[in-house]
């Protein structure tokens with residue numbers, strides 16, 4: 460058996476105990492190249508498809524997705540115009556299984572409890588948008604990670620609220636408030652061994668048991684936010700039964716929940732009933748093994764809650780910021796910006812000077828760390844509004860009154876912060892223009908004498924963006 464030099468010896472022994480000779484295949488698979496995936500991501504245009512310019516980099520479609528593809532090895536697409544525009548999301552193919560298992564339904568209220576950096580949230584938002592939308596609240600306990608979560612949600616136009624709280628605080632604040640909750644739990648990360656040497660290095664024999672205790676704690680709180688009949692999706696990117704089958708067996712034993720069988724997609728193996736006291740229903744949960752499929756490894760289970768979990772004290776329902784519902788200036792400004800104003804943009808909350816679409820509804824917010832009550836729409840400067848960069852990503856092609864479609868070269872200059880020359884035939888009365896490439900909105904520009912000033916945020920500007928043609932050429936020459 461070939462073994463990568465730093466795969467922990469104790470991990471190998473442990474997996475041999477669980478799996479017998481099959482552990483050899485698993486460990487050998489970890490010496491190979493990781494599988495990478497790319498999926499369509501623009502939530503504002505959920506029925507759109509991947510742009511043709513990406514074709515040279517794509518392999519087969521990932522079977523459990525409509526829009527995900529394996530990515531050719533050695534290609535790096537993070538610094539491209541279409542990535543910055545939120546046209547696609549780079550994600551481990553096996554991680555895409557989680558939103559597929561969630562199977563969001565129209566109008567549902569969904570909490571993603573461990574959401575950063577946002578892979579599952581953004582896919583759930585896209586799948587929900589294809590069915591008319593859902594109300595998604597994305598939470599993470601770590602402040603630095605929640606900032607990245609907000610950036611990723613903004614990039615692809617996922618219209619969710621972003622919260623930075625402990626599961627215990629949310630269980631207390633939001634008892635029985637959600638139709639579905641996702642717990643993509645912190646774990647020992649054995650499914651990351653192949654792609655991340657740091658995870659191999661940090662792994663410790665005690666890690667699975669320690670994480671199991673944390674996972675149980677998070678799950679007990681997660682169930683408390685679910686309405687009876689609601690569903691919990693539990694996932695990890697680790698392979699250890701202690702953090703997977705054992706955790707689900709514990710849930711089944713201690714709570715009024717039932718496992719729902721997940722679909723039998725190719726490369727989704729049944730979870731192991733022999734690792735769960737012989738419970739055959741465990742096979743309805745799924746494992747995506749790195750040696751049996753094209754992905755880094757995931758465990759996914761979906762459970763239905765039958766009875767409410769004892770609710771903690773209900774909090775009062777203070778609002779995070781004031782509503783602007785009756786503000787005529789706001790309505791008039793929206794009509795000047797958009798061809799058709801979405802209802803969601805009329806239900807707003809204002810924090811400091813920023814106007815947000817309200818994604819929290821009647822959820823209590825007092826005492827909670829709410830980073831964003833919904834996607835940012837505009838900044839208020841006195842009685843004047845300036846569109847927030849994030850708002851550009853929330854609107855489908857053709858949705859802004861004034862749009863400038865630019866070629867890739869101009870888009871690269873725009874993303875670096877350069878102004879645009881004034882195009883011919885622009886709307887005479889427009890102050891703000893959406894800047895788009897291939898129908899994906901990059902951001903805004905503002906009319907100035909003889910040109911359009913660049914409103915792309917300074918913190919996002921980059922001079923590293925490369926053209927797809929150059930990348931395809933480089934990939935072709937390195938493989939020949």
Ligand SMILES: C[S@@+](CC[C@H](N)C(=O)[O-])C[C@H]1O[C@@H](n2cnc3c(N)ncnc32)[C@H](O)[C@@H]1O
Nearest residue numbers: 573574575576577578579600601604643644645
């Ligand atoms: C596997 S990652 C989530 C990945 C994310 N769902 C995605 O798809 O991009 C687990 C997350 O759990 C968060 N976490 C760690 N401890 C936690 C706790 N006690 N309660 C809630 N979340 C926690 C971590 O900050 C981390 O972002």
